[in-house]
Amino acid sequence: QQQCEYQSRWLQKTFDFGEVPMNGGNVTKTFTIKNEGAEILKLTKVKTSCHCTKAQIVVDGDESPFFGMSGISSWVGEVKPGKEARLIVKFDQRYHGPQGVGPINRFVSIETNDKGNQKITFTLTGIVVKK
Numbered sequence: 001q002q003q004c005e006y007q008s009r010w011l012q013k014t015f016d017f018g019e020v021p022m023n024g025g026n027v028t029k030t031f032t033i034k035n036e037g038a039e040i041l042k043l044t045k046v047k048t049s050c051h052c053t054k055a056q057i058v059v060d061g062d063e064s065p066f067f068g069m070s071g072i073s074s075w076v077g078e079v080k081p082g083k084e085a086r087l088i089v090k091f092d093q094r095y096h097g098p099q100g101v102g103p104i105n106r107f108v109s110i111e112t113n114d115k116g117n118q119k120i121t122f123t124l125t126g127i128v129v130k131k
Contacts, residue, residue, distance in 0.1 A: 012031055013120065013121070013122050013123065014122070014123045014124075015029045015031075015122075015124050016124075016125045017029070017104075017124065017125070017126030018127070019127050019131075020093045020104075020128045021093075021128075021129055022093055022094065022098075022100070022101060022128055022129065022130050023131060024093070024131070026091060026092045026093070027090075027091050027093070027126070028088060028089065028090050028091075029088075029089050029091075029124060030086050030087065030088050030089075031086070031087040031089070031122055032084050032085075032086060033084060033085045033086070033087060034079075034083075034084045035080065035081055035082065035083055035084070035085075036081075036082070037081055038081050039081065040078045040079065040080055040081070041079040041081075041112060041113065041114060042076055042077070042078055042079075042112060043057055043076070043077040043079065043085060043110050043111075044075070044077075044111045044112070045072055045073070045109075045110065045111040046064070046067040046075070046108065046109070046110050047067060047072070047108070048067060048068050048069050048089075048106065048107070048108050049069065049106050049108075049109075050069055050095075050106055051068060051069050051070070052091060052093070052095035052100075052106070053068070053089060053090070053091050053092075053106045053108070053124070054066040054067065054068055054089070054090045054092075055067045055089050055090075055108045056087075056090075057077045057085055057087055057110075058085065058086045058088065059077045059083075060083065064077060066090075087108065087110070087122060089106075089122065089124060091104070091106060091126075093128045098130075100128055101130055102128060103125070103126075103127050104124070104127070104128060105123070105124075105125050106125075108121070108122045108124075109121045109122075
């Protein structure tokens, strides 16, 4: 039985929003996931570290549902060899109310069928300020 190796590259896995005004709109970051292997890269079990953070994956124009901290979805994204997917992360700085000011450190995890990267984590940081 032949064993397939999947290769993928995450161009950027961390992002700092800097100062995020409490009274501003939600902030968003898009990460790119590129399949550099010869087989289909499967993206599954997308989860965030807090209810204030939502994540969505777009593959070939098809949008996944928004994922959060609760539950595990049966959704599977398939990225063809040489193609890219986008991970869109939205942070709602007002979710925690007035006590939510200060440093933030949020994560989005994704499981894959890439034997070298079976679980990847994207990290977002920033400081929520009273503005």
